[in-house]
Amino acid sequence: MADFEMRGISKSFGNVHALIDADFSANKGDIMGLLGENGAGKSTLIKVLAGVVKADSGKVELFGKPVDHSTPKAAMHAGIRVVHQELSLVRSATVAENIFITEDEKPFSRKSLKNLNKRALELFETLDVDDLDPSAYVGTLPLASCQKIEIIKAVAFDFDVLVLDEATSALTEKDTEWLFRLMEQLASQGKILIFISHRLQEVNRICTRIIVYRNGTDVRVAEKDELTTDEIVTEMLGRKMSGYYPDKENLIQDRVMLHVEDLRNETLNGISFDLHAGEILGVGGLSGQGQAALFEALYGASKCTGTIEVNGEKVRMTHPAAALAKGIALVPEDRANEGLVLPLSVKENISLASLSKFVKGGLLNFKAEREAVDEMIRELQIKTDTPEVPVVNLSGGNQQKVVLAKQLLAKPDILLMYDITRGVDVGTKREMFNLMVEHCRQGKAVLFFSTDTEELTHMCSSVYVMYEGRFKAHLEGSEITAENIIRASVGEAAI
Structure with a gap:
């Protein structure tokens, strides 16, 4: 015993x-x-x-x-x-x-x-x-x-x-x-x-x-x-799984979807980069080096100075609604407090950022909303008894899928994905990686932060490593290794 x-x-x-x-x-x-x-x-x-x-x-x-x-x-x-x-x-x-x-x-x-x-x-x-x-x-x-x-x-x-x-x-x-x-x-x-x-x-x-x-x-x-x-x-x-990470494809186009120049606030110290159509651009580094501040600034959730251009148009990200209107969506760091309204149903959470799409004559079209939500549940394979189940009753991985479904339903061009695989299982991770690639196949783009260096090495065409609020290194091609990312994370490499 x-x-x-x-x-x-x-x-x-x-x-x-x-x-x-x-x-x-x-x-x-x-x-x-x-x-x-x-x-x-x-x-x-x-x-x-x-x-x-x-x-x-x-x-x-x-x-x-x-x-x-x-x-x-x-x-x-x-x-x-x-x-x-x-x-x-x-x-x-x-x-x-x-x-x-x-x-x-x-x-x-x-x-x-x-x-x-x-x-x-x-x-x-x-x-x-x-x-x-x-x-x-x-x-x-x-x-x-x-x-x-x-x-x-x-x-x-x-x-x-x-x-x-x-x-x-x-x-x-x-x-x-x-x-x-x-x-x-x-x-x-x-x-x-x-x-x-x-x-x-x-x-x-x-x-x-x-x-x-x-x-x-x-x-x-x-x-x-x-x-x-x-x-x-x-x-x-209960089965063998092959192809945990999708094969890397060269989907990057010349078109710059997001141009960022000299972004600054209390945490950020002059961030500049370009994100191209078809690109999964990685952001690495130890947590707390400014990654969250960068994603929040791009989503309009915090103030900053500098230049942000979306598809060649200079914009001011004063509020998340402004970012969504320009086709930028964020899967946040803390899904429970920042990505979900836990007492609400799966359906209500998924449609929350897209309700205006289902309004006609001042009234919400419940049928259209339900059909759109059902499609997202099928596409992301969210395990729920019905869409009416409170999202708090779902497992952590399925809650994360709901957050992702909410953002995908808004049809964004640029996905800001902050450590999206935190606390989810290997099967769900593979589904999320495939969704990222499919998003880029459609001529869209992903900015991807992960605390898992292996994810960055397998998923990204290039990786910026953050250290003390700035980019310490920019790794491309064969330079993208776990060793190089970790080395730059502790300040040992220069850009």
Whole structure:
């Protein structure tokens, strides 16, 4: 009998069977990789364990005793801590307040902020954290810092089982290394760690064992290095997958669709480039070097100085509506807060940026809207029971598809794609890559930022690497390698 066991777990949402008699087990010191496509049941299994949803059947035991996971609070008291894929921080509270928000000692409003800051600094020293200010408000911090706070919040108190659901997807490479060191330290102390990631190179590096889920149940358990990456992908999909990245095609035309010259603001320090029709132009570099500021400026979401020309016409991007009117659409960094309205349905989210197309005589044509949405759901293979399902009920990968569908429905000429594969499975990644290529085949263009250097090397005709708000290097042809991108990312190469 294993130290930690989930047996016969089943859960349905209406006609959708998210989990079907699923099992999971691990022992002290295990770093267990939980793998599967989006929609395979991983997130539902974790929500059952965390007390977020109640299973229809099954049992959970830790060290031979039943675990009370009837509520999130009960699960935490039972020694279960979860870093969920979507952040749960209070943006109007400080870093220290967020870390200790789950305490039961006394009402939160009576806690001394000075004391919380002191305790946070002591915790940071223990965890080897030197880049967070306990008094900073979370709403002012970048996504990578918020993800790190979520992890610290989870390990701030004693626990037996720690779940990390796509915890590295928003982290910088430096912070990912920090997390891996922490995981190895916790495992050496006898903690049980469950690591969910679609970055298989990370799974192969850090996990001691893996379990693969498909169609709501477990299909394979393997020891470290027992399966190759291709074999893992085959187990996840239930079939062999070839051609993970599309073959590179020379689709670039002479026509400049987007001309940017000397773009500046508080973060950007003189950005200039041309984006041609048919081109997938890459933007690389460590997170937080100005990539988000660049994409937001091009989308009219933040102010800047400099020149922006779209198809030869000088424009002022004062608002996202202005960018959409000029054929520029953004798939943003944070899908939950910037790309979706989570309580609204799949249909409402997809059509949100294109409602004017379905208005006639001041009235919304619901039939035309539904037909357009259904077409996007089919084209992107979004897994949903009906278009009326709240988008919050979808898996992370399918939520990302909804964000992409919303932008594609607006028929943009230029797609700004910011780390679009964050937290999505290998099958969905391939679909997104194919969509990018098809977009360029139509004489349109893509500006593509990714924290995954392998994606940039396989998908882009050239790559600009950002460092401290400027382009540090411009790589073309055979120069586009992971080594060159990483070297420029840390400031070692010149443009």
